[in-house]
Amino acid sequence: MRAVITRALLLATGLVALVFVATAGFLTYAHAAATAAEADRRDTAVVTGVLAVSADPDAVRGTIARTAAGAEGRLSVVLPDGTRLGAGRGTQVASVEGAVVSVVPAAVSFPFLPLLLVLGAAVPAVGAAVWLGHRPFTPVLAALRDLTTSVGRRVRLRGPRELEVLAESIDAASSRTAQLRAKEREMIADVSHRLRTPLAALRLDADAIGPGQVADRIRSAVSTLGHDVDRIIQSLQPSDDEAATCDVAAVVEARMAFWSAHAADQGRLCEIDVGEPCWVPLAPDALGAVVDTLLENVFRHTPPAAPVGVSVVRHAGWVTLVVEDGGTGVADPSSALHRGSSGGGSTGLGLDIARAAAEATGGTIHLERGRLGGARVRLRFGEADSHHEPASPRAWRLWQGHP
Known part of the structure; x- marks a missing residue:
């Protein structure tokens, strides 16, 4: 949140500083141009004053040489007899006694030095504005920190009214x-x-x-x-036993002793591949309930002749339990993975129980098409005593109905 506020303040103050610097540059340039034009007008007035008294070429030439525009070769005078005095061939600005005075406008350079000074003042001003801008948000940030650390307890906030209302809603x-x-x-x-x-x-x-x-x-x-x-x-x-662990391979073998016999009664092919021992931070009964739930779904929602496969794989700090069948798949994957919702006439709690067990170890549940042609439920458990990062994001991939 603090980073978001900082970016917003930097954007706002940066735009203000940009407008300020651009405006200062324009005004400085306009001032320099106006100053140069005023100097040219003064030089023109001096020359026209001399022409009003005398049209002597030497006097006029000397006057032109004494002006800044004349010294720069930008001012000229054309006498009534056509004689041109001075080097400039610019725009006519005055006419006196038949003599024409013309001047070339001075070239005005962009004032980079003043602009750099303004920019040098704007940069620390932006920093100060960002620092000061954070002060009004201090109560908001403190309240948000309280919200993030209030899991499992009532939220007591002292801050903006909107956040207090939010805390009350969270408590409710x-x-x-x-x-x-x-x-x-x-x-x-x-x-x-x-x-x-x-x-x-x-x-x-x-x-x-x-x-x-x-x-x-x-x-x-x-x-x-x-x-x-x-x-x-x-x-x-x-329960005070929060450090319970179990061997997934052993639990699956024990439960499959019952389900294999049930499969044999139905003439259902049952493939079992449990591999090496692999431990997860779950109680044996909890994992056994997950296995029973998944197998019960298979036997209830697939034809008796549909094959079923159960496998356990250990790899890179994860233990994967796969239960797949040769049925028709899942008609509504979204409902199947939501608690209490089922399209098959059941309670809708089976996959939710499995999901809760997997996520309790930092793992995930995936529902997809299996190699047997039907649905495949793939549970990934975090291995016990393995310091790996939790699965991110904690989400499941829906079975799309395509190979």
């Missing part, structure tokens, strides 16, 4: 956001708690089915769902 928006987040957490906690009763009934029914491959998968799915509900409830509680 922050309070409203906090209320909405608290309401959302309460709703999630309430829904999760209510799910425990039907989950308990499902667990009893699964145990009553007896042995078998299908029964084992049902029990595994019910157990996973119960674990997810417990994890949601636990995530709503304040």
